[in-house]
Amino acid sequence: MNPQTLIQRYLLGDLTDAEVAELNCLLKGNTELRREFAISAAVDAGLRERSFEPVVDPVSSIEVTRAKMSPRFVVVGTSVAAIVVVMLFLGPAFLTAGLFDVAPVATLVSSENAAWESSLPTIPESKLAPGLMKLVSGIATVRFASGAEVVLEAPADLELVSRMRARLAGGAAVVTVPESAIGFVLEMPNGFVADHGTHFAVNVPGGGKPSGIDVIKGEISVHQSLTGEKVRLTEQQSASISKLKLTVFEGQFADQVMEERPRVVRVGTGGRSTSVIRNNKRRRCHPDLLMVKRGHSEGWDRRSIFSFEVTGVDLEAAKSVRLRLNQVPSGIGFAARLPTINRFAVYGLTNEAKRDWEIESLWEDAPGPADGILLGTFEIPRSVQRGSFGIENAKLLRFLRTHNSGLATLILVRETGQIEGEVPGLTHTFASDSNPEASGPILEFAFD
Amino acid sequence: MRLFVKHEPALRAFARSILPDWNSVEDALQEASVTMWEKLGQLKDEDGFLPWAKVILRFKCLSSIATLRRSRHVLSDEVLELIADEAEAIDAGEIASVRRALNICLSKFPSPHQELLLAPYVGDGRVKQLAGRDRKSVNALYKLLGRLRAKLAICVRGQIASEMS
Numbered sequence: 013m014n015p016q017t018l019i020q021r022y023l024l025g026d027l028t029d030a031e032v033a034e035l036n037c038l039l040k041g042n043t044e045l046r047r048e049f050a051i052s053a054a055v056d057a058g059l060r061e062r063s064f065e066p067v068v069d070p071v072s073s074i075e076v077t078r079a080k081m082s083p084r085f086v087v088v089g090t091s092v093a094a095i096v097v098v099m100l101f102l103g104p105a106f107l108t109a110g111l112f113d114v115a116p117v118a119t120l121v122s123s124e125n126a127a128w129e130s131s132l133p134t135i136p137e138s139k140l141a142p143g144l145m146k147l148v149s150g151i152a153t154v155r156f157a158s159g160a161e162v163v164l165e166a167p168a169d170l171e172l173v174s175r176m177r178a179r180l181a182g183g184a185a186v187v188t189v190p191e192s193a194i195g196f197v198l199e200m201p202n203g204f205v206a207d208h209g210t211h212f213a214v215n216v217p218g219g220g221k222p223s224g225i226d227v228i229k230g231e232i233s234v235h236q237s238l239t240g241e242k243v244r245l246t247e248q249q250s251a252s253i254s255k256l257k258l259t260v261f262e263g264q265f266a267d268q269v270m271e272e273r274p275r276v277v278r279v280g281t282g283g284r285s286t287s288v289i290r291n292n293k294r295r296r297c298h299p300d301l302l303m304v305k306r307g308h309s310e311g312w313d314r315r316s317i318f319s320f321e322v323t324g325v326d327l328e329a330a331k332s333v334r335l336r337l338n339q340v341p342s343g344i345g346f347a348a349r350l351p352t353i354n355r356f357a358v359y360g361l362t363n364e365a366k367r368d369w370e371i372e373s374l375w376e377d378a379p380g381p382a383d384g385i386l387l388g389t390f391e392i393p394r395s396v397q398r399g400s401f402g403i404e405n406a407k408l409l410r411f412l413r414t415h416n417s418g419l420a421t422l423i424l425v426r427e428t429g430q431i432e433g434e435v436p437g438l439t440h441t442f443a444s445d446s447n448p449e450a451s452g453p454i455l456e457f458a459f460d
Numbered sequence: 461m462r463l464f465v466k467h468e469p470a471l472r473a474f475a476r477s478i479l480p481d482w483n484s485v486e487d488a489l490q491e492a493s494v495t496m497w498e499k500l501g502q503l504k505d506e507d508g509f510l511p512w513a514k515v516i517l518r519f520k521c522l523s524s525i526a527t528l529r530r531s532r533h534v535l536s537d538e539v540l541e542l543i544a545d546e547a548e549a550i551d552a553g554e555i556a557s558v559r560r561a562l563n564i565c566l567s568k569f570p571s572p573h574q575e576l577l578l579a580p581y582v583g584d585g586r587v588k589q590l591a592g593r594d595r596k597s598v599n600a601l602y603k604l605l606g607r608l609r610a611k612l613a614i615c616v617r618g619q620i621a622s623e624m625s
Contacts, residue, residue, distance in 0.1 A: 013606075020609035024580060025481055025532065026602050032533040039539045043546070046539075050547035051620075052613050053477035054555055057469065058562040060482065063581035298494055343464045343493050345486070397465075436486050 015045055019052050116141055117175045118156045126150030126166070129395060145170045147183065148398055154178075158193035160207070162186075173199075182218040186211070186228070203236045203253040208244075222254035226264055234258060277325055277457045283445045285318035285452060286371045288378040300447040301340065304356065304426045305439040314439065316424040317361075317369060317379055318453045323418040330457040333412060334404035335422065338450035341397040342441035349430045349437035350394040356440070358403050359384035360411040361421035369421070379423050387411055389427065394438065401442075412455075422453075463509045464493055470555045474514055477547035478521040480534050482581075488524055492517040510552055518544050554620075561619035565612055573608055576601065 013021070018035045021027050027035065039046050116139035128134040129146040140154065147166040155161045157175035164170055168183020179199040189196045189207040196207045200216050200223045210230025216223045225234055227245045234251045235242045236258035243260055245251055250261045287297040287304070291311035297303055302316035335358060361367065363383035370377075388403030412420050430437030445452035464471075471492075475485045495516050503512055522541070528534055535543070566574055572594075579586040587605070591598045 014610070016610040016613055017606045020613065021602070021606040022480070022535075023476075024602060024605060024609070026606065027533060029533050032535065036535050036539050039535065039543065046543050046546045048613070048617075049543050050477045050550055051558060051617065052609075053547065054473035054550065054558045055562055055609075055613055055616055057473040057476050058559050059566075059577060060581040061469070061559075062562070062566065063578040296490065296494065298497055300497065341465050343468060344490050436490075 015042075016048065016052075019045075019049050023052060023056050116157065118154050118172050121153040121155045121161070123153075124151040126152045127398065128152075132172070140172055142172050142174065145172065156193065156196070158196060159190045160193035160196040161188045162198075163188075180214060180216050182216050184213070184215045186213045189230075200253065202238065202255050203234065203258065206233045206235070208232060220255065222252040222259075224250065224252050226250045275459045277330075277459065279320050279322055279325060279455045279457070280451070281318045281320055281445055281453050284321075284371070285316065285444045286369075286373060286378070287314050287316045288373055288375045289314045290375045292374050294372065300444055301342070301441040302337070302424065302444050302453070303342070303344075303439050303441050304424055305345075305437070306426045306429045307345075307437055312436070312439075315378075315380065315426075316442070317373075317421060318424075318444075319419050319421040320453075320455050321418060322412060322420055322455070325457055326459075327409070327413045327457075329459055330409060331460055332404060332458045333409045334456045334458075335402040335408060336400055336454045336456055337402045337424070337442040338447075338452075339392065339397065339399050339401055340441055340443050340447060340450050342439050344439040344441070345436040347394045347397070347438040351428050351431060353391050353393055353428075354440065355389055355391050355427045356401070357381070357389045357425050357427050358387045358408075359423040359425070360387045360408070360415060361423060362415050367419070367421070379421060381423060381425055384421075384423055385411065387422070392440065397438075420455075463506060464496060464513070467510050467513060467552060469559070470510060470550075470552045471513055471517055473555055473558075474544075474547050474550070475517055475521050478518070478540050478544050479524070480528060480532060484521075484524055484528055488517060488520040492520045495520070511548070514548050518548065557620050557623055558616060561616040561623070562612075564619055565615035568615065569608070569612070576605055577608055577612065580605070 013031065015035070015038050018027065018031060018038070022032065022035055039049060118140040120134065120136055120138045120140055123134065123136050126134070127148040127150060129148055132138070132140050132143045132145055145154070147164050147168045147170070149166045151163065151165055153161060153163045154170065154172070156178070160176070162170065162178060163186045165184040168185065169181040170183070170185070171179040171181065173179055176193065176195060177197045177199070181201070185198075187196070187198060187207065188211050189209055191209055194207065194209045198205045198207070198214060200214060201218070202223070205212065205214065205225055208231045210232055211228040212232050213226040213228060214223065225232070225245070227247055227249050229247055231244060231246050233242055233244045234253065236253055238256060239258065241258045243251065243258060245260065248263060250264055252259045252261070285302055287302050289297055290313040297314065302318065303314040304316055305312060305314045307313060359381045361379045361384045363379065366379040366383045369379050387408045388405050390401050390403055392401055424442070426440060443450035443452050472485060472489065475488050476482070479485045479488060492513070496513055499516070503509060522537070522544070525534060525537065525540065566577065569577065576587070576590060579590055587601055588598050591601045594601070
């Protein structure tokens with residue numbers, strides 16, 4: 013067997029004892045072969061990653077286009093292939109021009125401390141095809157092929173539609189439109205802005221709240237989808253688009269909408285939080301992280317427990333309460349080995365015998381779901397490893413009012429496991445109070 | 461953790477050069493990530509992360525070899541140390557070159573061979589399934605796999621060389 017084949021079969025775990033000894037001997041005296049071994053290990057790692065990627069659709073007409081795409085575009089190409097198959101079933105009328113148009117419509121100009129969740133390339137100077145860009149943190153500038161430039165501020169969701177059109181589903185953006193891009197359209201919930209050569213700023217808070225538009229320089233027209241209303245705005249004017257109406261203001265939008273916010277009281281855990289692991293190897297539980305996992309190999313299952321001192325809160329007067337957990341990337345295991353959507357459950361501790369749980373608790377001693385009542389669930393897509401999650405419902409408030417002698421303990425578990433295979437699925441991690449990156453669990457009480 | 465995620469492909473490839481299977485690679489990465497988190501204060505700047513992380517990971521990998529040796533044939537400690545020296549010198553840029561080259565080279569193989577090259581990672585028994593489908597013995601398919609991987613490695617090396625020239 014030649015040395016290269018020996019290396020490959022060693023990496024496959026397919027060599028006899030004698031063959032391993034032979035390879036050992038060859039590697040010992042040959043620096044070049046050792047380098048080949050190291051490169052082969054990197055190729056092995058690359059092959060393994062490729063095996064986790066979505067299966068390439070065998071539609072032959074797509075193959076030609078795909079061959080010219082970068083790997084990230086393959087995902088887009090595969091989606092397009094899937095759409096084509098569906099459209100073919102629906103009939104030829106659906107085969108509209110432009111369906112295959114995955115030519116770049118914009119360029120990512122700069123990325124300042126930006127973190128992305130995007131199917132599109134996120135390296136500055138990358139060419140961007142139509143698709144979604146989710147900016148998790150930082151600031152990024154996207155220049156459309158028409159010349160229009162959008163500076164995005166996180167968190168923001170921008171969909172690139174064409175060289176003359178984009179859709180801002182959430183977040184803030186400042187848009188500059190040169191002469192070459194007059195007529196550039198930025199859509200947002202409940203309306204859109206058409207630009208007549210200018211500089212304008214948009215803030216889309218989402219959650220049903222009105223979007224605000226400020227003209228910095230020049231002129232724009234703002235359209236409301238439901239009523240069909242349309243206004244032209246010039247410098248020093250602003251507008252808001254809500255579900256039902258379009259309102260114009262003199263001056264900046266931010267000055268107009270000093271909305272009345274409910275009074276909020278926030279309570280943290282004061283460091284009283286921990287994670288437990290089924291095999292009780294506690295060194296695998298980091299104090300800065302609240303770790304949750306349910307996998308095939310039960311020994312690595314983890315759950316988290318945390319308590320809130322709520323004696324200082326007027327629970328009867330509270331109108332609502334929200335448990336906020338900040339997810340941070342774990343780097344442990346593969347998200348690709350999880351179902352697309354992962355469900356988490358929050359339980360409230362009712363078993364008095366477990367009330368005095370300890371930070372260094374063993375799995376069997378720490379409070380678990382059987383020691384409490386289910387208060388609510390939330391879901392996180394496997395593609396997301398950062399963000400704020402939690403529950404907000406009457407059951408949580410009722411639990412705090414009734415099962416509370418000053419200290420309320422909650423238990424967090426992941427209900428969904430991992431998909432088939434031996435490769436470990438991702439361990440989800442949330443910040444604890446000592447996490448340097450994000451704040452630990454918080455209860456947010458709202459009062460009138 | 462951001463740095464860990466950024467350099468994870470390079471770290472995973474590095475650990476693979478020392479450890480004989482993917483389960484032990486994942487275990488070593490898990491343990492190393494916890495140690496990195498604990499010792500993050502030692503890191504002077506972000507540029508130094510990868511070499512620093514490799515030192516920690518190297519220790520974790522080599523210390524787990526003794527246990528693995530009981531259940532399978534593994535290269536000697538001396539040779540693994542020498543391989544780790546080579547792998548430590550491969551930077552993130554080279555790993556990226558390997559990935560680019562791999563994508564190009566893999567596309568040159570016919571579909572059934574691509575399928576076989578990816579089969580060992582897909583899950584239990586995928587190679588066996590393919591053997592059943594193609595009416596070949598599993599052993600014969602592993603031999604073919606070894607040859608295909610050797611061919612792929614030669615292509616990758618050539619591709620990297622042409623990228624550098």
